């Protein structure tokens with residue numbers, strides 16, 4: 001036996017595919033059904049490809065190759081998600097321009113992906129940093145702007161002066177930045193917001209159509225993130241001023257149990273509700289809580305708050321209700337105020353206990369009494385609520401809501417957890433936001449001399465008068481900046497590029513927006529640009545949208561379950577509403593590959609020194625071995641540790657397969673015995689079905705079983721079996737597949753050769769007659785395959801009349817099944 005010369009073979013076939021444009025799809029071939037197979041495009045980091053990348057890419061490549069062979073017109077593109085913070089930091093560290101490092105990193109990634117033999121149409125390659133791509137990202141931003149979906153707003157953000165940027169809530173712990181422990185302050189900052197909340201309902205509803213096509217966990221995460229909550233808004237009029245406090249509640253049935261109302265510290269009515277005597281206390285409380293993040297506020301057990309001195313009137317009972325301020329109520333959720341029902345809400349209960357506020361019990365369990373040591377939060381029967389007494393929780397929710405509607409003190413309301421998307425970054429390496437503003441320079445400043453523009457000028461920018469860049473003037477490119485590091489100016493580092501920022505037009509002076517877009521922007525629509533990467537007139541043509549969308553299979557990491565996938569769906573739905581696409585959702589089927597851990601079972605990382613470099617594996621064992629090993633490790637979705645010691649097993653399988661094919665080519669054996677025929681057809685069936693369900697590890701093991709059988713035939717390997725084996729292995733190990741195909745005398749590529757066809761009748765094993773017993777007594781016979789599983793045997797037995805009769809009215813307690821021998825059903 002010779003060993004398979006993988007290095008030479010892999011180089012040869014990669015060159016062949018490239019020269020022959022094997023995987024180019026310049027136009028849609030409408031004689032075939034389409035498959036759009038998409039990978040989550042990589043972020044080209046300085047570290048190069050990681051073994052985690054080829055896992056998802058191999059899975060999608062298998063599907064792309066399989067679908068080509070099953071007669072589909074396949075679109076399989078790749079590109080680069082190349083803006084973003086890490087690229088900028090890498091550039092800072094290495095003292096080079098981000099544009100330069102990005103280009104270099106892309107070249108490395110491209111070489112690495114090419115070395116793995118993926119069947120991409122490289123003519124469609126794009127990078128989100130390409131001027132030509134930025135142009136259309138900015139164009140989409142302008143469409144959002146025109147639709148009122150991109151707006152400026154003063155947002156309270158977590159500003160970290162030391163890092164020179166805004167941080168997300170998740171990045172702030174106890175008022176310090178997660179990275180570096182720098183102080184973080186809450187600061188109102190002018191930011192661009194995308195009004196994703198206007199699409200909350202649509203984004204939620206769309207998930208329903210993706211059931212069964214997206215991982216259930218991802219659908220749930222998106223649903224929770226959107227956080228649709230159905231309830232009621234209730235109006236409490238203030239006692240001594242002409243204002244009213246609106247609260248949002250999911251439990252209007254508990255309205256008669258309200259003993260106080262709590263406002264979030266940032267609620268606009270806090271100061272007007274506060275009496276002069278309480279002013280000092282309230283002011284200092286509000287100030288103290290202003291630095292806490294929302295997460296911090298909701299997760300801390302210890303409730304804090306102060307009394308405003310003011311009262312509101314209960315809309316149904318007319319009672320006086322005291323108004324408190326407490327930071328367990330968030331300003332940004334619902335109405336920023338709650339009606340507190342300590343008897344039935346745990347947070348209110350804790351608060352009421354601490355401050356000695358009244359507790360009223362208005363719901364009791366269906367049977368029995370509630371214990372008064374804790375809030376009773378379950379549904380039950382209403383009590384102590386006048387006319388509502390005796391109603392169930394659900395009935396009472398409806399009754400209270402209609403009562404409030406009738407007296408115009410509230411009504412049904414839906415609230416979402418989803419927040420508008422803060423779309424501004426104070427960073428260099430992102431798409432400039434294509435907006436500018438008029439500037440009223442102070443009289444003593446001559447703006448045509450840049451040096452005279454000082455900080456004072458910044459205050460004369462009319463941010464309230466945004467002007468969109470003309471579409472004809474797009475793209476708006478980033479200026480060259482020698483020093484692009486963030487500074488302590490919340491306007492961002494682009495504010496320092498004065499000659500870019502300030503410009504004169506028709507005798508008037510303007511200032512550009514200096515915030516850039518977040519990294520998410522480019523990945524919101526790249527799947528559209530792949531359809532039409534060269535288009536100079538439009539982002540993408542409607543015809544190509546019709547031809548190729550939606551994406552049939554999207555493969556990528558579960559870490560994108562919420563943000564990327566939600567943001568992309570949002571942009572997609574906006575483009576749908578504007579008529580640019582006729583498909584309501586972008587990604588029809590979604591699969592997350594499981595993470596590949598280090599051999600030690602820990603996440604691979606430089607600091608743990610457990611990173612496997614795919615270049616090493618490709619060099620030592622070949623691309624096909626890497627691809628096949630990663631697919632053989634376990635189910636695609638499972639998290640699994642890399643085991644270097646197991647790669648040689650895959651290499652030996654390739655060698656055996658190569659030798660078996662050579663034997664067939666040499667002996668030209670035409671005959672195929674019965675056993676081989678059955679095994680071949682069973683394998684063809686299994687591999688086809690397993691690929692369809694993306695169960696690649698089991699498909700590979702079926703190929704191993706077939707190969708081992710063929711090895712046992714010595715020189716007499718049937719040609720038909722060898723050909724089928726070459727075709728079947730090719731999606732997994734495409735270089736090996738092509739090489740075997742040519743060894744068997746074929747010219748050209750097998751990439752478009754029809755997939756193997758099995759005959760169902762040859763897939764069935766020998767059948768036998770087997771006795772069936774009920775409670776040990778023989779009740780008939782079934783005809784089933786000799787190796788039928790218990791389920792098959794039992795379902796055949798259920799068709800036997802006497803067995804049915806015996807089982808009538810009884811429960812099956814136990815099943816004793818000895819394949820090929822006996823089935824005994826124990827029932828009572």
Ligand code: ANZ
Nearest residue numbers: 229248249250251254328329330333334336341344345
């Ligand atoms: C009275 C009540 C009685 C409540 C009861 C619950 C149980 P979800 O399901 O998450 O939407 N709430 C409303 N706005 C809030 C805010 N800005 N910050 C903190 N809490 C807020 O939760 C809705 C419930 O959370 C609302 O219903 C309100 O408390 C509280 F027995 O109102 B409930």
